[in-house]
Amino acid sequence: MPASARRGLIAAGLLAPAALVFALLFLWPQFGLFLQSLEGPPTYSRFLGDGYYLGVLGNSLLLGVCVTLVTLVLGFPLAFLLARAETRWAGLLLLLTTFPLWVSAVVRSFAWMVLFFRSGVASRLLQGSGLVPPDFQLIGTFAGVVIALAQVLLPIMIVTLYAVIRGIDRDLEHAAMNLGASPAVALWLVTLRLARGGVLAGSLLVFSLSVSAFATPSMIGGARAHFMAVTIYEQTLELLDWPFAAAIAAILLVISLSVALTYGRLLGERAR
Amino acid sequence: MPRDGFMSRPLTRRHALASAGLAAATLLPGRAGAQPRFAGREIVATAFGGPSQDLIQRMVYDAVTRETGARGTQTPLLSANAFARMRAEAQAPQIDLFMFSGGQQVPAKAAGLTQKLPEAPNFANVPATLKDADGHWVAWGLVTEGILYRPDKVATPPRSYKDFFKPEFAGHIAFPHITNGYGTDFLVMLARAHGGSESNIGPGFEALKRIAGRANIFRSAAEVQTLFASGDIWIMPYDGASAMRSTAMGIPVAYSVPEEGAPFVLLTGCAARRSRNADIASAVLNRHLDPEVQTAIAREIGWAPVNTATQLPPDVAPFMAPTDRLATLDRDVINASRPAWTERFNREIAR
The missing domain is CATH 3.40.190.10 (Periplasmic binding protein-like II)
Known part of the structure; x- marks a missing residue:
């Protein structure tokens, strides 16, 4: 057997368990969900022909984009510093950034709720700035959901970026500077470009987790939070309209997959 | 001249049976030496789980066991699931006494899944709107x-x-x-x-x-x-x-x-049609309706009493609506x- 064929066989063997689990526990149920969405009165046209539901979809996608941007802007400098920190505390600092993930979403959301009420610290700060009306509160607002969700997803962005930035050879930056690039230009041309895999992976993780988030949007956004996952929950458990819930889930999957693929392609083309 | 009063009447066998039956029906604790009324029997009931189940085990089932000899087992089941179970086991019920909080007692009775509960003294103190006219179910608590x-x-x-x-x-x-x-x-x-x-x-x-x-x-x-x-x-x-x-x-x-x-949510009990333990179910529900138990349930769990004879203490009463409102x-x-x-x-x- 030629070496290449053997390598292919080994690769297939290594992939097989994961592929099997994926097919069994993800693809098959998804297919079942899709079949269910076709039962009864038309579900897809009901969703796509209704401005209200399209608004819910738009809300979820906007939430995903906002949270991704916030975590990227806040996370990149931090991940960069942590990756470059020449201290034995770096590991501990990285560990500290993951703290939000250690607390249950429900407990964390309750803490945010206390800060977001009209008399809570966060709402008070905004009221004091004069940018918002005096009885403004962050609870029940889109901005509140973005803040609370960005907090919990920030560690995921940081850890992903950290691993990638840490793998970038610093000599490449030095070489660029040696050839006359300022540190800023070297950062832009070399480091950021090499880190784009991490940016892509981190963004996709944060985006997909945001558009499908349930606990935080439902608790912080309250009843006025019309997001996809909350709507699916309502249709499944409160109204028992399973075909419609399945259709919403399928639409969410297709839309967020296409957003992710487009984003990945854009970032990939840039690199060439 | 012999006085033709109650006390002087000869105690016939028939009378003795009737008064013994009456004593049993009112759930009087067995006198020394008397055989407990439901000795050796067992009743299975659904429950709402959590602290309410513990409290009811202590104050209702344990008391019924002491008084009648019948042992009680509670199995936590949400009302909708309990109703499904009642329907599935209609011919051979594994559960005798069903507790509902979602109004399932009405369709259950309509579907012929329930039976008339033997009368028990505390049932009389439950307002007519909170029990079945034919005696198939009775409420024992309220969320007001x-x-x-x-x-x-x-x-x-x-x-x-x-x-x-x-x-x-x-x-x-x-x-x-x-x-x-x-x-x-x-x-x-x-x-x-x-x-x-x-x-x-x-x-x-x-x-x-x-x-x-x-x-x-x-x-x-x-x-x-x-x-x-x-x-x-x-x-x-x-x-x-x-x-x-x-x-x-x-x-x-x-x-x-x-x-x-x-507005309110009603907590009710009813016996499965083919259960042979409707008499114990009735005793259990009667004990639920005891003013002492009604007060404990109100204080510990927050479910308002339906027995109008219950006098809630002043630290509990302000949080419950009376049955006439x-x-x-x-x-x-x-x-x-x-x-x-x-x-x-x-x-x-x-x-």
């Missing part, structure tokens, strides 16, 4: 809804659902989402207060729209305490037990029975309208 408010922030206690429109409450109102049962009941009561009804819900939505803009709409029961503790929320429609719990946690929250009446809602119409009302709520109210 109404208006919750912060007595330290609100000068005049609210008395009516119309009080939600008082200008001083603007910005300090919270109400549950329509997918929360209390949220649905609030909508119906607003409709009733404004000339509507379950089948004419329009006035309810119009009224809700007037307060929704500046109100906090919440989804879960867990948020009630957080909302009141924030200090921003002074008034909301919810159940009295939540006010009692908040007060116990140090957040002053009072409960007011609205003049339109208090209840508002009975048409649950069939409400359940049938739920999908349409939810759609409308999402579009018009929760914006």
Whole structure:
């Protein structure tokens, strides 16, 4: 057997368990969900022909984009510093950034709720700035959901970026500077470009987790939070309209997959 | 001349049996030497789980065992699941006594799944609207809804659902989402207060729209305490037990029975048609209805008594609506309208 064929066989063997689990526990149920969405009165046209539901979809996608941007802007400098920190505390600092993930979403959301009420610290700060009306509160607002969700997803962005930035050879930056690039230009041309895999992976993780988030949007956004996952929950458990819930889930999957693929392609083309 | 009085009558065998039966029926503890009434028998019942199940085991089943010899086993089952089980095991029931909180006793009786419970003394103290006319089911507890408010922030206690429109409450109102049962009941009561009804819900939505803009709409029961503790929320429609719990946690929250009446959730018991233990079921339900047990359930769990002979202590009574101030809602119409009302709520109210 030629070496290449053997390598292919080994690769297939290594992939097989994961592929099997994926097919069994993800693809098959998804297919079942899709079949269910076709039962009864038309579900897809009901969703796509209704401005209200399209608004819910738009809300979820906007939430995903906002949270991704916030975590990227806040996370990149931090991940960069942590990756470059020449201290034995770096590991501990990285560990500290993951703290939000250690607390249950429900407990964390309750803490945010206390800060977001009209008399809570966060709402008070905004009221004091004069940018918002005096009885403004962050609870029940889109901005509140973005803040609370960005907090919990920030560690995921940081850890992903950290691993990638840490793998970038610093000599490449030095070489660029040696050839006359300022540190800023070297950062832009070399480091950021090499880190784009991490940016892509981190963004996709944060985006997909945001558009499908349930606990935080439902608790912080309250009843006025019309997001996809909350709507699916309502249709499944409160109204028992399973075909419609399945259709919403399928639409969410297709839309967020296409957003992710487009984003990945854009970032990939840039690199060439 | 012999006195023809009760005491001088010869005690016939027939009389002896009748009075023994009477003694047993009133659940008198067996006298020394007497065989307990249900010795060696066992009853299986559904329960609502959690602390209520522990309390009821202690105060109801253990007491019934002591008094009658019958052992009781509780199995936690949500009402909908219990009803499904009742239907599935209609021919050979594994469970004798079913407890429902979602009104399932009515379709259960209609489907012929229940039987007449032998009369028990405390049943007589339950208002006629809270038990079946044919004796197939009887209520033993209530969750009573109404208006919750912060007595330290609100000068005049609210008395009516119309009080939600008082200008001083603007910005300090919270109400549950329509997918929360209390949220649905609030909508119906607003409709009733404004000339509507379950089948004419329009006035309810119009009224809700007037307060929704500046109100906090919440989804879960867990948020009630957080909302009141924030200090921003002074008034909301919810159940009295939540006010009692908040007060116990140090957040002053009072409960007011609205003049339109208090919507409620009924906790009932009924025996499976083919169960051979309906007599024990009746004794168990009778014990539930004992004023002492009714008071303990009210204090520990927050379920209001249905036995009108119960005298609640002053630290519990203010959080429960009495049985003569209840508002009975048409649950069939409400359940049938739920999908349409939810759609409308999402579009018009929760914006």
